[in-house]
Amino acid sequence: xxxxxxxxxxxxxxxxxxxxxxxxxxxxxxxxxxxxxxxxxxxxxxxxxxxxxxxxxxxxxxxxxxxxxxxxxxxxxxxxxxxxxxxxxxxxxxxxxxxxxxxxxxxxxxxxxxxxxxxxxxxxxxxxxxxxxxxxxxxxxxxxxxxxxxxxxxxxxxxxxxxxxxxxxxxxxxxxxxxxxxxxxxxxxxxxxxxxxxxxxxxxxxxxxxxxxxxxxxxxxxxxxxxxxxxxxxxxxxxxxxxxxxxxxxxxxxxxxxxxxxxxxxxxxxxxxxxxxxxxxxxxxxxxxxxxxxxxxxxxxxxxxxxxxxxxxxxxxxxxxxxxxxxxxxxxxxxxxxxxxxxxxxxxxxxxxxxxxxxxxxxxxxxxxxxxxxxxxxxxxxxxxxxx
Amino acid sequence: xxxxxxxxxxxxxxxxxxxxxxxxxxxxxxxxxxxxxxxxxxxxxxxxxxxxxxxxxxxxxxxxxxxxxxxxxxxxxxxxxxxxxxxxxxxx
Numbered sequence: 001x002x003x004x005x006x007x008x009x010x011x012x013x014x015x016x017x018x019x020x021x022x023x024x025x026x027x028x029x030x031x032x033x034x035x036x037x038x039x040x041x042x043x044x045x046x047x048x049x050x051x052x053x054x055x056x057x058x059x060x061x062x063x064x065x066x067x068x069x070x071x072x073x074x075x076x077x078x079x080x081x082x083x084x085x086x087x088x089x090x091x092x093x094x095x096x097x098x099x100x101x102x103x104x105x106x107x108x109x110x111x112x113x114x115x116x117x118x119x120x121x122x123x124x125x126x127x128x129x130x131x132x133x134x135x136x137x138x139x140x141x142x143x144x145x146x147x148x149x150x151x152x153x154x155x156x157x158x159x160x161x162x163x164x165x166x167x168x169x170x171x172x173x174x175x176x177x178x179x180x181x182x183x184x185x186x187x188x189x190x191x192x193x194x195x196x197x198x199x200x201x202x203x204x205x206x207x208x209x210x211x212x213x214x215x216x217x218x219x220x221x222x223x224x225x226x227x228x229x230x231x232x233x234x235x236x237x238x239x240x241x242x243x244x245x246x247x248x249x250x251x252x253x254x255x256x257x258x259x260x261x262x263x264x265x266x267x268x269x270x271x272x273x274x275x276x277x278x279x280x281x282x283x284x285x286x287x288x289x290x291x292x293x294x295x296x297x298x299x300x301x302x303x304x305x306x307x308x309x310x311x312x313x314x315x316x317x318x319x320x321x322x323x324x325x326x327x328x329x330x331x332x333x334x335x336x337x338x339x340x341x342x343x344x345x346x347x348x349x350x351x352x353x354x355x356x357x358x359x360x361x362x363x364x365x366x367x368x369x370x371x372x373x374x375x376x377x378x379x380x381x382x383x384x385x386x387x388x
Numbered sequence: 389x390x391x392x393x394x395x396x397x398x399x400x401x402x403x404x405x406x407x408x409x410x411x412x413x414x415x416x417x418x419x420x421x422x423x424x425x426x427x428x429x430x431x432x433x434x435x436x437x438x439x440x441x442x443x444x445x446x447x448x449x450x451x452x453x454x455x456x457x458x459x460x461x462x463x464x465x466x467x468x469x470x471x472x473x474x475x476x477x478x479x480x
Contacts, residue, residue, distance in 0.1 A: 014453040016440035017462045072464075075453065078442035132440070371446035 001104040001116055001139045002146040006155035008100035009040035010075050013069045017134030024066040028056045033348040039071045044156055079131055087124060090119055103143060116345060117160050124158065144227035147179050166225035170197040178222065185215065211247065244272045244282065245339025248275055253292050254333045265314045265381040272310035276366060281306035282340030282346065285313065287320045290335035299323050306344050309362060310379065407477040410465065421452055421467060428476055433458040
């Protein structure tokens with residue numbers, strides 16, 4: 001079962017403020033609203049052509065009467081967690097895929113809870129009554145088709161997609177709408193005359209394997225209403241991470257190297273902070289930078305000693321960037337990301353006195369931030385960044 | 389898996405202007421706090437409805453947030469369990 005909250009942030013704002021109900025609502029960042037982007041739009045706004053990631057200025061051109069609300073992340077995350085907790089009694093395996101999406105494995109639950117569709121109705125009603133928002137639910141034999149089903153009747157939908165009905169129900173669905181098929185795969189499929197789901201069934205396994213390799217085996221399965229290779233299997237809440245990363249899309253194009261470095265330092269500290277909270281250190285560092293309309297560059301580098309020190313990760317990130325063709329020179333940055341991998345348990349032993357002092361310093365900073373709030377002490381380099 | 393720690397808003401330098409302190413009459417019952425009326429800008433606002441409530445931990449302090457309406461406007465007020473202070477952070 002896949003639960004997809006409907007226009008989650010905007011719906012929470014409409015639940016919070018009765019005056020916003022039934023109106024086109026735009027949720028955006030804290031900066032000057034002409035410079036920020038749409039984080040979420042209510043269905044009333046979506047019907048007028050406004051959608052996430054559009055600039056707020058453009059959204060107001062389309063709909064001058066739209067109501068603008070500054071995003072309140074704490075409110076959304078609290079509500080998301082509360083919904084996640086509410087779902088736990090309905091399945092032994094509940095997973096939070098994102099702030100507004102949840103998976104429930106309903107295998108074997110029917111004898112205790114009744115048919116999955118009945119459970120879905122009960123869940124939808126509880127979400128509505130306890131949080132004042134709606135959710136769309138998809139039920140199918142696999143995660144992929146449950147996710148597709150949840151999007152078929154938004155908002156407030158409930159779709160049960162039995163395996164035998166997949167071919168007929170999805171017959172005219174463009175292949176680009178299928179989760180896991182991105183732009184480049186869609187373009188390649190289109191090149192072979194595969195435009196909608198029903199076209200996929202015209203080709204056999206050999207075709208998919210020859211043309212798409214490993215991905216082809218998954219595509220073949222999808223064409224037969226099966227899934228299992230692409231979307232990861234159920235993860236326990238305690239599953240150790242294989243990597244720790246953060247990325248961010250700026251609401252503007254940054255070209256000042258100092259500003260770009262400030263954002264990078266911020267990301268590195270976030271990665272470091274999470275590594276430390278997990279008791280891990282990373283040896284490999286992956287950095288990606290995206291330019292507007294020009295794709296992205298990405299590099300990774302393996303280092304000899306694992307670390308969870310934000311300053312060290314930043315230095316390593318700069319070293320990775322120096323391996324990129326132009327470094328940061330002349331770069332117009334739209335998005336960036338930092339990811340640490342090859343993770344190992346944090347190693348307490350350090351031989352050099354400077355390392356020991358450094359570790360004590362980081363421990364003290366973590367203690368201060370743990371007591372007085374994150375970012376009570378933060379790297380000076382990021383102080384030029386203002387909320388956007 | 390979704391990572392709730394990816395909180396940009398908590399990692400950015402904070403606003404230099406703290407939210408305004410307000411006086412609130414509230415009930416504390418069964419472990420839950422609920423504002424009833426508050427004094428803001430020289431006017432007592434009767435809480436007609438708590439439209440949304442949520443919590444957030446910042447360091448060692450737990451903050452209890454409320455969107456409340458006096459029937460005319462919607463306010464965001466919150467209470468810290470260490471400082472025992474009520475503040476108002478947004479007036480819609």
